[in-house]
Amino acid sequence: MKENDLNQLKKIFQKWAGEVVEVVSPLPPSGSDRIYYRMTGSDRYALGVVNRNVKENRAFIGFSRHFKTLGLKVPEIYYVDESEKYYLIEDFGNTTLYDWLSNSRSGKEMPSDIVSFYKSVIDNLVKFQLEGKEGLDFSLCYPRHSFDKQSMLWDLHYFKYYFLKLANIQFDEQLLEDDYHRFADYLQQAENDYFLYRDFQSRNVMVTPDGPAFIDYQGGRRGALQYDLASLLFDAKADIPAEIREELLDYYISVLKKRIDVNETAFRNYFYGYVLIRIMQAMGAYGFRGFYEKKEHFLKSIPYAIDNLKFLLSKVDLPVSLPALTDALQQITTSKKLLEISEKANLTVMVTSFSFRRGIPVDTSGNGGGFVFDCRCIHNPGRYDEYKNKTGRHPDVIAFFEREKEMENFLSDVFSLANQSIQKYLKRNFKHLMFNFGCTGGQHRSVYAAEKLSAYLRKHFPVNVILKHQEILTWPDDSVER
CATH class of the missing domain: 3.90.1200.10 (Aminoglycoside phosphotransferase (APH), C-terminal lobe)
Known part of the structure; x- marks a missing residue:
């Protein structure tokens, strides 16, 4: 069923964008039955949504179009499949x-x-x-x-x-x-x-x-x-x-x-x-x-x-x-x-992004150890003018990485190490663990990787996750060069 859903989303993406989907990445599941995919072509990207509850879809689509006319910032509806079970919407990125x-x-x-x-x-x-x-x-x-x-x-x-x-x-x-x-x-x-x-x-x-x-x-x-x-x-x-x-x-x-x-x-x-x-x-x-x-x-x-x-x-x-x-x-x-x-969720996992120019973050918990991952082996969007003033949280940069297999393969290995470590830390009732992602400027590759690991940990483990980006001083604005 999932393969059929993806094929249908790819069809409507091609109809809307006039180009084929190059990368499809599922978003972490939430408390609903809706399934979201970030879909990226050569020039355009969107969120693809699968939901078999047609009445709920009609409410969301109708409300979105109405609120858009009032100037409220809600997702633009790009395309709705004739079955009303599949549709494409504007992608606002990852930061809630x-x-x-x-x-x-x-x-x-x-x-x-x-x-x-x-x-x-x-x-x-x-x-x-x-x-x-x-x-x-x-x-x-x-x-x-x-x-x-x-x-x-x-x-x-x-x-x-x-x-x-x-x-x-x-x-x-x-x-x-x-x-x-x-x-x-x-x-x-x-x-x-x-x-x-x-x-x-x-x-x-x-x-x-x-x-x-x-x-x-x-x-x-x-x-x-x-x-x-x-x-x-x-x-x-x-x-x-x-x-x-x-x-x-x-x-x-x-x-x-x-x-x-x-x-x-x-x-x-x-x-x-x-x-x-x-x-x-x-x-x-x-x-x-x-x-x-x-x-x-x-x-x-x-x-x-x-x-x-x-x-x-x-x-x-x-x-x-x-x-x-x-x-x-x-x-x-x-x-x-x-x-x-409340006493179970007593493992705190610190996830940071940083620039190697400024040095590796210090573990202030007093435990030492943890992980440092070097993201400089991954294709850098910061080399291109259109991405220089954006960070790894921006939808354009997210789409760039999701077209690249290097980041996907890199994170697969990171998740495997995280699984092994956190399971052991929880079993032994340890209190602190640290994951650090570094790249040249601490703005694109390291930020994206840290965001993805944080989302993964929050989804899969009863731990407290603290995420810090050392080179991004103002969270809401990706327009300022750091």
């Missing part, structure tokens, strides 16, 4: 807001330039919510036209069956169901005639030289303003500090007030209710992918979600009585089984 945040912060601190970027994201969110609904064909929405009571109950039951039960949290089935209905009825009282993006979080915001770009809104529908803001500010692994969350909440309200009348007290009250249902929905997803499908890397988000629950339970008093639900949530925060999950 979550990647930038993870690779730039020290501890829990958030750099000021990232806070400013979040505010730009919020500016766009308000535009999605207010302008995006105007003229939008809501009949495309899948699986529901709005985030109504039925949708809320689906999320709450998802949390019950795939998180509470699989984590062995005790609860009374009927009392919890009663609370679910009271909770959903309360949330439905908020104004809800806006576009709700549904999954507005840091992995669905791309960092580009032109600012933020947005993906994965195919689950969009009518709903309340608070839900998407809750998704962004209480994004589990983004782990935004409480004081920054409050600053961004204030900023959102200030932007919103310039556009519509806002009862700030009511808005804030409903906001924390939507924070709670969003956390529960996300924990249901972590449980399904982690406990049920045995994909351990999804479990790494659970400790962050528990921290968010602790904050809500200690700081927020919702104006609706939910005793059974509150008891279940309190059990989550003290569960020994869930505490063990």
Whole structure:
């Protein structure tokens, strides 16, 4: 089936680009059933998408075309196969807001330039919510036209069956169901005639030289303003500090007030209710992918979600009585089984790119050892004018490497060594491991290789990955020569 899918994508790429595909590279799988391939010809490149859910495809394609007319930075739809199961879209590169945040912060601190970027994201969110609904064909929405009571109950039951039960949290089935209905009825009282993006979080915001770009809104529908803001500010692994969350909440309200009348007290009250249902929905997803499908890397988000629950339970008093639900949530925060999950992810892997002109990075963990890979054996795009002012994160440079077998073969050997080392380090409960990639300028080959290894490790192992590019000082902008 995979071969047939690839052949079909190659056919539509040739129809669109007027040239054959030279390289096809699968992107790491996410939490959905969609499959993405980066496709590169001699002059053009695109992301090829395979998804058998035609209704979901129609929503994404229709929404994309609508948002494009509003000037929102969403992928351009290049070509759609007549079956509507295959299509080509614009490629925004590899760097998500979550990647930038993870690779730039020290501890829990958030750099000021990232806070400013979040505010730009919020500016766009308000535009999605207010302008995006105007003229939008809501009949495309899948699986529901709005985030109504039925949708809320689906999320709450998802949390019950795939998180509470699989984590062995005790609860009374009927009392919890009663609370679910009271909770959903309360949330439905908020104004809800806006576009709700549904999954507005840091992995669905791309960092580009032109600012933020947005993906994965195919689950969009009518709903309340608070839900998407809750998704962004209480994004589990983004782990935004409480004081920054409050600053961004204030900023959102200030932007919103310039556009519509806002009862700030009511808005804030409903906001924390939507924070709670969003956390529960996300924990249901972590449980399904982690406990049920045995994909351990999804479990790494659970400790962050528990921290968010602790904050809500200690700081927020919702104006609706939910005793059974509150008891279940309190059990989550003290569960020994869930505490063990947070203790498993205690191996930190440092991945760096560097220039040999400046020297090999020092291992500050005190362990010594690790790996240094010399990328100078690989064809260098920096020799060509069109790539000189770009880095290994830029889509043009990515396409260059994915046309070259040298990088693919090189990384295959790197992944093999990484597999052997990390399996042993996890077994022996070691705490630190380092991988360094060097090239002449530390801008193209080493950056690309470090990005690929980091993505590979995050996908396959329950480890904490820290990625640092020593020669790239400003993450969002690939236009400045280093």
